[in-house]
Amino acid sequence: MRVSTTDARESTRARGAPGAPPAAICGRAFRGRLEQVAEARRFVAVLLAGTRVASAATAVVSELVANAIRHTRSGEPGGLLVLQVTRHRAGVRIAVVDEGGPKAPALREPYPDDLAESGRGLLTVEAYATRWDWYGDADGRTVWADLTA
Numbered sequence: 001m002r003v004s005t006t007d008a009r010e011s012t013r014a015r016g017a018p019g020a021p022p023a024a025i026c027g028r029a030f031r032g033r034l035e036q037v038a039e040a041r042r043f044v045a046v047l048l049a050g051t052r053v054a055s056a057a058t059a060v061v062s063e064l065v066a067n068a069i070r071h072t073r074s075g076e077p078g079g080l081l082v083l084q085v086t087r088h089r090a091g092v093r094i095a096v097v098d099e100g101g102p103k104a105p106a107l108r109e110p111y112p113d114d115l116a117e118s119g120r121g122l123l124t125v126e127a128y129a130t131r132w133d134w135y136g137d138a139d140g141r142t143v144w145a146d147l148t149a
Contacts, residue, residue: 024086024087025084025085025086025087026047026084026085027082027083027084027085028040028043028082028083029080029081029082029083030065030080030081030082030083031079031080032068032069032073032074032075032076032078032079032080032081032099033069033075034066034069034070036065036069037062037065037066037069040061040062040065040083041058041061041062043061043083044057044058044061044083044085044094045058047085048085048087048092051092051149052149053091053092053147053148053149056128056147057085057092057094057147059124059128060094060124060125060128060129060145060147061083061094061096063121063122063124063125064083064094064096064121064125064143064145065081065083065096066121067096067105067121067122067143068081068096068098068143069081071101071103071105072098072099072100072101072141073098073099073100073101074098074099076099079099080099081096081097081098081099082096082097083095083096084096084097090148090149091130091146091147091148091149092146092147092149093144093145093146093147094144094145094147095142095143095144095145096142096143096144097140097141097142098140098141098142098143099139099140100136100137100138100139100140100141101138101141102138104134104141105122105134105141105143125145128145128147129145129146129147130146130147130148131145131146132144132145132146
């Protein structure tokens with residue numbers, strides 16, 4: 001998996017994030033196991049402590065990391081994902097880089113059962129984010145979400 005700070009900066013500029021260029025970029029690799037979702041949330045909570053977007057960012061991270069583990073090769077034995085947090089004047093961009101998979105990320109209709117424990121990942125991201133998108137292919141994707149402060 002290839003991830004660089006240059007890629008993150010260029011994707012921020014290319015996507016027209018408010019306040020680009022970014023003020024700070026921080027990234028961390030996580031093993032592709034579901035127990036790492038909580039660790040990713042803690043990582044972002046510490047990075048963004050005291051900001052207006054901390055709570056929303058931890059919810060978005062939870063969904064994006066869980067989706068990468070459940071739906072891509074990052075969740076297979078030995079799989080990894082990279083979480084990137086980019087702070088800029090207008091807010092924060094959360095990006096998860098995974099090892100790819102057969103299906104592209106897509107919104108889907110929520111399950112009719114309000115008590116269902118899954119199936120709302122990108123709907124949750126869309127609810128918190130000013131905008132979100134993804135790029136890449138079956139060999140690796142980046143799903144990102146912008147949160148405005």
